[in-house]
Amino acid sequence: MCGIAAAALRSKFRMEMIPLLLEFLKALEYRGYDSAGIGVYDEVNRRIIIWKKKGKVESLAKILRNVRVRAPIGIAHTRWATHGIPSDINAHPHTDCKNEVAVVHNGIISNFRELKEKLEESGHKFVSDTDTEVIAHLFEEYLKSMPPFEAFEKTIRSLKGYYAIVMITSKDPTKIFFARKESPLVIGRGSKGYFLSSDMVSLLGSAEEVAVIEDGEYGWITEDDYFVTGKNRRELSFFKPSWTPQQAMKGQYEHFMLKEIYEGPTAIKETLVGILSDDNIFKAAEMMDEHVVAVAAGTSYHASLIFSYLYMKHTGKYIITLDASEAPHYKNLLRGTVIAVSQSGETYDTLKAVRLAKKNGAKIIGVVNVLGSTLDRESDISLRLRAGPEIGVAATKTFLAQLTILYALTYAKVGMDLEETLRPLPEVVKESLEMSAGYAKALANKLYQKRDMYVLGTGISNFVAMEIALKIKEISYIHAEAYPAGEAKHGPISLAEKGFPVLIAWTPEDEDKLEVADEEFSSRGSEVYWIAPEKDIPIPKVSWEIVPFAVTPPGQLLSYYLAIKRGLDPDKPRNLAKSVTVH
Numbered sequence: 001m002c003g004i005a006a007a008a009l010r011s012k013f014r015m016e017m018i019p020l021l022l023e024f025l026k027a028l029e030y031r032g033y034d035s036a037g038i039g040v041y042d043e044v045n046r047r048i049i050i051w052k053k054k055g056k057v058e059s060l061a062k063i064l065r066n067v068r069v070r071a072p073i074g075i076a077h078t079r080w081a082t083h084g085i086p087s088d089i090n091a092h093p094h095t096d097c098k099n100e101v102a103v104v105h106n107g108i109i110s111n112f113r114e115l116k117e118k119l120e121e122s123g124h125k126f127v128s129d130t131d132t133e134v135i136a137h138l139f140e141e142y143l144k145s146m147p148p149f150e151a152f153e154k155t156i157r158s159l160k161g162y163y164a165i166v167m168i169t170s171k172d173p174t175k176i177f178f179a180r181k182e183s184p185l186v187i188g189r190g191s192k193g194y195f196l197s198s199d200m201v202s203l204l205g206s207a208e209e210v211a212v213i214e215d216g217e218y219g220w221i222t223e224d225d226y227f228v229t230g231k232n233r234r235e236l237s238f239f240k241p242s243w244t245p246q247q248a249m250k251g252q253y254e255h256f257m258l259k260e261i262y263e264g265p266t267a268i269k270e271t272l273v274g275i276l277s278d279d280n281i282f283k284a285a286e287m288m289d290e291h292v293v294a295v296a297a298g299t300s301y302h303a304s305l306i307f308s309y310l311y312m313k314h315t316g317k318y319i320i321t322l323d324a325s326e327a328p329h330y331k332n333l334l335r336g337t338v339i340a341v342s343q344s345g346e347t348y349d350t351l352k353a354v355r356l357a358k359k360n361g362a363k364i365i366g367v368v369n370v371l372g373s374t375l376d377r378e379s380d381i382s383l384r385l386r387a388g389p390e391i392g393v394a395a396t397k398t399f400l401a402q403l404t405i406l407y408a409l410t411y412a413k414v415g416m417d418l419e420e421t422l423r424p425l426p427e428v429v430k431e432s433l434e435m436s437a438g439y440a441k442a443l444a445n446k447l448y449q450k451r452d453m454y455v456l457g458t459g460i461s462n463f464v465a466m467e468i469a470l471k472i473k474e475i476s477y478i479h480a481e482a483y484p485a486g487e488a489k490h491g492p493i494s495l496a497e498k499g500f501p502v503l504i505a506w507t508p509e510d511e512d513k514l515e516v517a518d519e520e521f522s523s524r525g526s527e528v529y530w531i532a533p534e535k536d537i538p539i540p541k542v543s544w545e546i547v548p549f550a551v552t553p554p555g556q557l558l559s560y561y562l563a564i565k566r567g568l569d570p571d572k573p574r575n576l577a578k579s580v581t582v583h
């Protein structure tokens with residue numbers, strides 16, 4: 001998944017093009033950071049200039065430090081490689097044979113090979129291994145015989161796959177062409193001009209209003225206007241972004257991840273305000289019929305597992321919970337009510353499951369953080385987190401906000417008082433963070449050189465163990481694996497040996513089972529540590545239902561401090577991206 005952005009600037013702001021594009025890229029970097037690049041139209045020398053570099057945006061910014069260009073239009077890209085290894089030549093923007101076109105793209109062009117062959121046969125020379133480059137040459141080919149917008153229209157009509165594209169040509173240096181097919185794209189406007197981006201967060205400092213480009217729409221922007229077509233509308237519905245630029249900054253924290261861990265209590269509080277401000281949660285509860293399926297990926301999947309467990313405990317009914325990437329194998333189950341949980345609202349696998357479910361006539365309840373995201377718009381009811389932007393690749397505060405919504409949904413279904421049951425949650429998280437922070441850091445200092453570890457749980461803490469293991473894997477690269485405590489003796493305990501670390505995610509549901517697992521491992525020389533009241537990483541004593549809010553935050557801190565101790569960047573872990581909008 002990549003980040004794309006573009007700006008069409010009014011005359012007096014055109015010397016700001018390069019710093020503005022870099023600002024967009026810095027805010028988009030969480031979407032991928034294998035390479036970065038920008039392309040602008042230099043209106044003095046009347047030509048397109050491109051700078052692009054393997055590595056993070058900082059490397060690109062270094063080579064642009066003393067560059068001054070007056071540019072009416074510019075595009076930018078930060079890459080998560082799908083086709084072609086991360087390299088300078090495979091970085092976006094890509095151009096045509098004559099350097100009269102520049103394009104950046106997020107998604108996959110599934111028919112690029114056949115297009116590339118035909119273009120090479122007609123003499124086009126390709127320089128990269130990417131699918132994206134074919135878009136530039138196709139546009140070049142059509143520009144030979146038609147005006148730019150018609151050529152652009154013909155270009156995108158030739159593409160298969162899914163994409164968000166922004167493209168410029170020196171044949172019309174007033175316009176930036178855009179097209180959206182599944183991959184996210186928003187448009188913004190403000191005093192400086194018009195903008196395009198993969199997400200709203202990056203535009204917060206420049207756009208006073210934003211609007212979502214819908215699937216299948218395309219058009220252009222200029223410094224003071226836009227045109228959109230492709231579906232049945234000509235006017236976009238602009239709105240003021242609900243997030244502020246400050247929310248998308250690190251503030252006094254060294255990393256977004258640490259800031260967002262400590263924003264957990266506020267994320268819950270704000271989400272609770274949202275829940276209580278309308279009756280969506282009750283409408284959603286009403287919509288849940290006899291056949292309910294939850295579908296999600298990664299951390300959102302773990303939140304769904306906790307939801308399914310809690311719901312079963314309260315109603316005796318089981319909510320089938322599917323890992324989104326596997327959901328197509330269960331398409332016969334994707335009917336009735338489908339609850340899709342996704343922070344970004346753009347996860348390809350989750351959206352694919354939602355579309356399969358809709359084909360089966362299912363009603364969709366979305367649980368989503370990003371307003372205007374695809375899931376937000378494709379759900380019959382969208383239950384929105386109010387966690388604010390989450391920039392760190394690791395989901396932290398949004399996991400707790402998702403749980404808040406899912407707990408509210410369960411309690412609404414069984415007629416429990418939402419305010420009374422949910423009001424204490426922020427304080428539980430706050431107290432857990434305060435009690436555990438120093439101990440989590442100390443334990444990270446002990447464990448940071450380990451290669452493998454287990455995280456054991458039981459009952460509701462099984463799913464907390466899975467979430468903590470994911471955090472540790474994705475942020476510190478230590479191979480942490482979660483198991484039900486009782487399951488360990490059916491094979492996993494073969495890894496027990498002197499110095500093998502085991503973390504216990506506590507719950508009061510069956511402490512004996514956790515104690516036995518501790519004994520089984522310790523007696524074989526393993527180092528067993530508990531996230532539990534009055535134990536290695538102390539937390540408040542809570543009921544089994546509240547365990548996820550007390551045990552998860554210390555696990556998030558532990559993964560953060562493990563990464564720091566190992567000299568890693570917790571905000572930009574290798575090979576990952578914040579929202580996986582590709583297969």
Ligand code: AGP
Pocket residue numbers: 297298299300341342343344345346347350393394395396471474577578579580
């Ligand atoms: C969690 O820390 C990871 N970043 C990842 O597993 C994430 O939860 C998953 O990709 C789902 O993202 P979504 O909630 O935006 O759909």
